[in-house]
Amino acid sequence: MATTPYRVIGTRPVRHDGADKVTGKAVYTADFKLPGLQAGFVLRSPHPHAKIVSIDTSAAEATAGVSAVVTGADFPNVQDKIAQLGEGSVNLAHLSANCMAKDKVLYKGHAVAAVSATNAHIAEEAAAKIVVEYEMLPSVTDIMEAMADDAPLLHADLFTDDLGQKADTASNVAVHMHFEKGDVAAGFEQADVVVEAEFKTATVHQGYIEPHAIVADYNEDGRVRLWTATQGSFTCRQQTAEILQIGVGDVLVTPCEIGGGFGGKIAVYLEPTAAILSKKAGRPVSILMTRTDVFEATGPTPASFMRVKVGAKNDGTLIAGEAWIAYDAGAFPGGVIGPGCMCVFSCYDIEHAVVDGYDVCVNKPHTKAYRAPGATQVAFAMEQLMDELAEQLDICPLEIRMKNAVKEGSRRVDGPVYPQIGYVECLEALRDSDHWNSPLTGDNRGRGIAGGFWFGCGLKSSAACSVNSDGTINLLEGSTDIGGSRASLAMQLAETLGIESSDINPMVGDTDSVGYTDVTGGSRVTFATGLAAYEAGRDLQSQMKVRAAELWECETNDVSIADDGTFSGNGKTAGFKDLATQLFSSGEALVGRATVAPECPTNGFAAHIVDVEVDPDTGKVTILRYTAIQDAGTAIHPSYVEGQMQGGAVQGIGWALNEEYFFNDDDQMTNASFLDYRMPTMLDVPMIDTIIVETGNADHPYGVRGVGEPPIIPPPPAIGNAIYNATQTRMRELPMSPPKVWQAMQSSD
Amino acid sequence: MTTATKKIHVTTTVNGESVEFLCEPRNSLLEVLRDTLGLTGCKEGCNNGNCGACTVIVNKLPVNSCLVFGVEAEGAEIETVEGIADANELHPIQDCFLEGAALQCGICTPGFLVSAKALLEKKPGASEETIRFDLSGNLCRCTGYDKIVRAIQEADKQMSAATVDSTTND
Numbered sequence: 001m002a003t004t005p006y007r008v009i010g011t012r013p014v015r016h017d018g019a020d021k022v023t024g025k026a027v028y029t030a031d032f033k034l035p036g037l038q039a040g041f042v043l044r045s046p047h048p049h050a051k052i053v054s055i056d057t058s059a060a061e062a063t064a065g066v067s068a069v070v071t072g073a074d075f076p077n078v079q080d081k082i083a084q085l086g087e088g089s090v091n092l093a094h095l096s097a098n099c100m101a102k103d104k105v106l107y108k109g110h111a112v113a114a115v116s117a118t119n120a121h122i123a124e125e126a127a128a129k130i131v132v133e134y135e136m137l138p139s140v141t142d143i144m145e146a147m148a149d150d151a152p153l154l155h156a157d158l159f160t161d162d163l164g165q166k167a168d169t170a171s172n173v174a175v176h177m178h179f180e181k182g183d184v185a186a187g188f189e190q191a192d193v194v195v196e197a198e199f200k201t202a203t204v205h206q207g208y209i210e211p212h213a214i215v216a217d218y219n220e221d222g223r224v225r226l227w228t229a230t231q232g233s234f235t236c237r238q239q240t241a242e243i244l245q246i247g248v249g250d251v252l253v254t255p256c257e258i259g260g261g262f263g264g265k266i267a268v269y270l271e272p273t274a275a276i277l278s279k280k281a282g283r284p285v286s287i288l289m290t291r292t293d294v295f296e297a298t299g300p301t302p303a304s305f306m307r308v309k310v311g312a313k314n315d316g317t318l319i320a321g322e323a324w325i326a327y328d329a330g331a332f333p334g335g336v337i338g339p340g341c342m343c344v345f346s347c348y349d350i351e352h353a354v355v356d357g358y359d360v361c362v363n364k365p366h367t368k369a370y371r372a373p374g375a376t377q378v379a380f381a382m383e384q385l386m387d388e389l390a391e392q393l394d395i396c397p398l399e400i401r402m403k404n405a406v407k408e409g410s411r412r413v414d415g416p417v418y419p420q421i422g423y424v425e426c427l428e429a430l431r432d433s434d435h436w437n438s439p440l441t442g443d444n445r446g447r448g449i450a451g452g453f454w455f456g457c458g459l460k461s462s463a464a465c466s467v468n469s470d471g472t473i474n475l476l477e478g479s480t481d482i483g484g485s486r487a488s489l490a491m492q493l494a495e496t497l498g499i500e501s502s503d504i505n506p507m508v509g510d511t512d513s514v515g516y517t518d519v520t521g522g523s524r525v526t527f528a529t530g531l532a533a534y535e536a537g538r539d540l541q542s543q544m545k546v547r548a549a550e551l552w553e554c555e556t557n558d559v560s561i562a563d564d565g566t567f568s569g570n571g572k573t574a575g576f577k578d579l580a581t582q583l584f585s586s587g588e589a590l591v592g593r594a595t596v597a598p599e600c601p602t603n604g605f606a607a608h609i610v611d612v613e614v615d616p617d618t619g620k621v622t623i624l625r626y627t628a629i630q631d632a633g634t635a636i637h638p639s640y641v642e643g644q645m646q647g648g649a650v651q652g653i654g655w656a657l658n659e660e661y662f663f664n665d666d667d668q669m670t671n672a673s674f675l676d677y678r679m680p681t682m683l684d685v686p687m688i689d690t691i692i693v694e695t696g697n698a699d700h701p702y703g704v705r706g707v708g709e710p711p712i713i714p715p716p717p718a719i720g721n722a723i724y725n726a727t728q729t730r731m732r733e734l735p736m737s738p739p740k741v742w743q744a745m746q747s748s749d
Numbered sequence: 750m751t752t753a754t755k756k757i758h759v760t761t762t763v764n765g766e767s768v769e770f771l772c773e774p775r776n777s778l779l780e781v782l783r784d785t786l787g788l789t790g791c792k793e794g795c796n797n798g799n800c801g802a803c804t805v806i807v808n809k810l811p812v813n814s815c816l817v818f819g820v821e822a823e824g825a826e827i828e829t830v831e832g833i834a835d836a837n838e839l840h841p842i843q844d845c846f847l848e849g850a851a852l853q854c855g856i857c858t859p860g861f862l863v864s865a866k867a868l869l870e871k872k873p874g875a876s877e878e879t880i881r882f883d884l885s886g887n888l889c890r891c892t893g894y895d896k897i898v899r900a901i902q903e904a905d906k907q908m909s910a911a912t913v914d915s916t917t918n919d
């Protein structure tokens with residue numbers, strides 16, 4: 001066992017919200033009720049692309065039990081304006097039009113009207129009486145077709161932003177971006193071996209089990225109160241306020257418990273609609289999205305088309321890389337092409353590299369972040385090419401990765417130079433793992449490995465800790481807790497103060513009660529809000545020093561705090577709780593506070609190993625064994641770090657093997673249910689072994705890096721490499737579902 | 750057409766207590782439990798039988814309550830997640846989920862707890878494969894299932910040990 005300098009960090013206490021979550025008491029948005037609550041239903045377009053000629057809502061309005069009907073005409077006109085949403089930005093006019101179409105629908109499932117009534121059945125039946133006259137337009141869902149000159153245009157006013165220059169003719173390509181380092185042509189000339197291939201990946205959904213939900217109450221005083229399932233209550237507040245054209249101070253967002261997000265619960269969908277319904281109805285309104293609507297109208301993550309070329313020298317040194325990447329943005333510009341471009345070569349030191357990226361509008365729902373947004377697609381290409389290079393050079397796939405792995409001082413193609421990072425350490429842990437050192441035997445079986453990188457971000461976080469009369473603490477913080485962050489934050493504060501995790505009651509505040517805090521995303525909460533909790537603890541300690549000096553009749557400077565949180569001065573000592581109790585009875589109450597905005601990325605790396613068996617008759621791939629390795633910096637609560645690694649790995653396995661949106665000839669999604677979309681069940685996966693690497697992080701007092709995102713990245717390429725190892729068939733397309741694998745095996749025979 | 754449907758009177762037992770309610774013929778048991786009886790522990794993830802978040806026990810069998818009509822509860826014995834703990838004592842399955850960190854967002858948890866309890870009561874000592882097969886109707890998107898399977902295996906051990914104990918004590 002490694003020794004640790006910590007008392008609380010690295011232990012595995014039961015999470016503070018645990019009992020509520022195993023007894024059914026935890027309140028998720030759909031569980032929240034208000035007196036007179038109305039139920040809403042959103043009517044959606046059956047067509048992928050059409051003009052709205054007219055909407056007749058009269059029959060719906062006349063239906064008994066209906067309290068309000070809204071259409072795009074009830075939404076204020078929002079000007080084009082880019083709003084920063086913490087992790088990413090959005091054009092507010094597009095955001096509003098995505099919540100409720102005005103003149104045009106851009107995908108099947110696009111909202112066109114909404115009804116509130118005494119119950120959801122009445123609302124749904126009334127919505128069915130709304131008559132929408134559409135004028136059909138040609139549609140396009142394939143990226144390459146959408147980029148063609150003669151493609152149907154989604155937005156007549158969209159002109160490609162080509163490296164900062166606006167094009168003169170309208171196009172579906174919103175942005176062309178370009179990154180370059182070194183001299184790529186010269187680099188490829190120096191290469192002894194070059195591999196190049198095209199790759200495609202399908203549209204996939206985040207697949208959170210809780211559908212989007214909202215309770216809105218447009219109060220008589222003009223304030224809008226929202227109870228909602230969001231990854232960020234402050235960004236939800238901002239988006240809603242901008243769409244409704246009211247002040248942010250006029251919106252109160254109370255985050256309820258949230259049933260998964262993975263990047264898909266940052267943008268608002270239902271909030272403005274429910275608020276406007278509530279205003280019209282004069283009563284609070286709730287909406288629970290149907291699962292079909294979740295698939296058809298909320299953030300899937302982009303499909304992609306990629307051409308990637310890599311050159312290496314005979315000794316295995318990578319020398320040049322070139323990538324051409326197009327991601328679909330869905331109905332509106334602003335997909336996740338940026339991070340895709342930055343991540344394609346982010347694991348390896350390549351002297352000469354160039355990346356061109358395209359953000360392309362198609363008639364699908366507006367694509368959104370999904371756990372390490374944009375990184376998984378490019379890793380599918382790059383990490384398979386690494387194996388192809390290794391094979392041509394007759395080097396072990398692990399060795400070529402070790403040889404070229406980025407380390408402190410390596411420069412990424414988009415510019416930044418890495419500080420201390422842990423990719424090499426992850427690969428070393430892989431090399432030393434039981435899995436890697438156990439032989440794999442049997443027919444049609446293969447082993448694959450792959451690496452992955454995600455930035456991790458800082459952004460703004462706030463925390464306050466108030467001291468109770470017995471020296472316990474109420475910790476108020478602003479990050480919605482999707483996977484145990486109350487525990488990881490409380491543990492850091494407990495470590496700081498020298499008390500136990502159970503001495504702290506962590507609570508996620510609403511937007512009226514806690515300082516501004518950015519989204520739960522970017523693998524940032526345990527890092528940045530953890531830093532805020534730490535700083536709030538330090539603030540509390542410095543106040544206590546002043547008060548202890550008064551109590552002990554000495555100078556503030558004479559009071560010192562030991563590592564275990566014990567205060568001493570003037571010959572007296574007291575532990576945190578003891579001193580806090582004394583101070584409580586001797587004067588004003590104590591509240592520590594902190595707001596932080598660390599700018600540094602946390603640079604998370606992962607490496608995975610997978611063993612598969614491929615059924616030669618059906619192409620079905622079975623995962624036999626899986627090991628996920630990741631640099632957590634420091635693991636605050638190792639069980640929840642492992643949980644992130646396991647959960648991310650299984651999402652990646654679903655992306656690799658099965659998940660995709662099917663569209664028919666009319667560009668309508670045909671598998672919008674859990675049954676037909678078919679995410680991994682318990683029966684589809686084995687246990688997921690984990691190895692946590694801890695290389696620390698100089699930018700955090702306890703060395704935390706984010707852990708949420710990297711583990712989804714390696715599974716598709718690792719499985720692709722394993723399939724190749726088993727069958728000598730190279731998969732260029734996701735998902736590697738049975739028909740595709742079977743087909744590829746026939747053609748490679 | 751859509752005129753208010755006449756409500757039907759239903760008498761049933763929920764978590765050991767006799768309960769009466771009125772519901773429309775079209776209301777699912779899930780709606781009745783959540784909206785009429787205030788038992789919001791069972792969750793709606795899909796409303797068409799594909800996720801298991803709404804699982805409750807009806808007459809000893811786990812069912813997707815979104816696929817059962819409220820009126821079918823007449824005379825039945827229903828158990829929900831709210832009834833798993835005994836007064837203030839958590840059930841071993843609940844304890845093992847917490848100790849084993851077998852939940853992240855927790856939306857799937859009530860369904861898993863109800864399904865797992867039904868499984869272990871019927872098949873103590875179930876193999877990993879049996880657990881994975883029997884609970885494949887419960888989706889979890891957060892955990893990758895590893896810790897859920899382990900928590901159920903651990904609960905199984907504790908429950909069997911408790912049974913042995915109580916037999917020896919008798």
Ligand code: FES
Pocket residue numbers: 792793794795796797798799800801802803804813814815816
């Ligand atoms: S809500 Fe009943 S199975 Fe999903």
Ligand code: FES
Pocket residue numbers: 209259260851852853854855856857858888889890891892
């Ligand atoms: S814990 Fe989130 S779906 Fe299972």
